[in-house]
C-alpha cells in the first residue's frame with residue numbers, strides 16, 4: 001500500500017489542521033483529495049512528501065513507517081504550493097539541472113517528458129516568462145524524471161487550459177496504469193470525476209468520506225435533475241403523477257420553457273422516462289443539476305450557520 005495513514009493529527013498553534021486522518025491509497029490508484037479552503041489538504045499532502053511531520057498517528061509511505069525526520073521517502077515525487085523551478089533557466093535546463101542534482105543521467109528522457117506534458121515548443125524558453133499553467137506542467141515533468149511509485153500533487157489542474165488539462169490527465173492516467181499511486185488535491189469536481197477512481201472528502205481536518213467514486217454515486221440517494229423534453233407541460237403532469245418524483249421550482253438553474261427540474265431517486269426517474277416515451281414525449285436532456293461528487297461535497301462539508 002503506497003499510503004497508509006492512521007489517526008494523523010497536525011496542529012499549527014491553536015489551529016488543528018488535521019484531526020485524526022485515516023487514508024489508504026493503493027498502487028495504480030488516482031486518489032482525489034477535496035474539501036473547502038482550509039480543510040487540511042495541503043497539510044496532508046505535505047506530510048506525504050516529507051515536508052512536515054505529523055504530531056501523532058501512524059504514517060506508512062511505500063511500506064516504510066515515516067519517522068520524525070523531514071525527508072521525502074525514495075520513490076515519492078511531487079509538489080505543494082507550486083513547483084520549485086529556476087526562473088533564469090529554460091524548461092529543458094530546469095529538468096537537466098534536476099536530473100543532475102539527483103545524480104543520474106536523465107537527459108535522454110527529457111525530450112520525451114517535455115512532449116508528454118505538451119511543452120516541446122517551449123523547451124528552450126526561460127521559465128521566468130512562464131504562465132501558471134506552464135509552470136504546473138513543468139512541475140509535473142520534473143516529477144516524472146524519476147518514475148515515482150507515489151506522485152503527490154497539490155492542485156495540478158490550476159491554471160491549465162483545456163489542452164494542458166488533456167496532457168496532464170493523459171500523463172497521470174498512464175502513470176497510474178503502470179502502477180504509480182497518484183494523490184492530488186483539487187477544487188474542480190469535474191476534474192476529480194474525470195480523473196480519480198477514489199476520493200477523500202476532508203472537512204475541517206477530518207475525513208467526511210473516503211472510498212471509490214462509484215460508492216459515492218450509489219450512496220447519494222436523491223439528486224436534482226434537469227429534464228428537457230419536447231413537451232414540458234406533459235412532462236410536468238407526468239412527473240407530478242409518478243411516485244417518488246418531486247418537482248423543484250426554486251432550484252436556481254436557468255429557467256426556460258422546455259426545462260423541468262425534478263428531485264428523484266434513480267428508479268423513480270427511470271419510471272418517468274418510460275412514461276414520457278409512452279406518451280410520445282421526447283427526452284432531449286436528462287442530467288443531474290450537480291454531480292454526485294459535488295452533491296456529497298456540499299452535504300458533507302457544509303458548515304453550520306453561525307449567528
Ligand SMILES: Nc1ncnc2c1ncn2[C@@H]1O[C@H](COP(=O)(O)OP(=O)(O)OP(=O)(O)O)[C@@H](O)[C@H]1O
Nearest residue numbers: 012015016017035036037038039040041042043044
Ligand atoms: N504553516 C502554517 N502555519 C499556520 N497555520 C497553517 C499553516 N499551514 C496551514 N495552516 C492552517 O491549517 C489549516 C489547513 O490548511 P491547508 O493549507 O492544509 O488547507 P487546504 O485544504 O489545503 O486549503 P486550500 O483549499 O485553501 O488550499 C488552515 O486553517 C490553515 O490556516
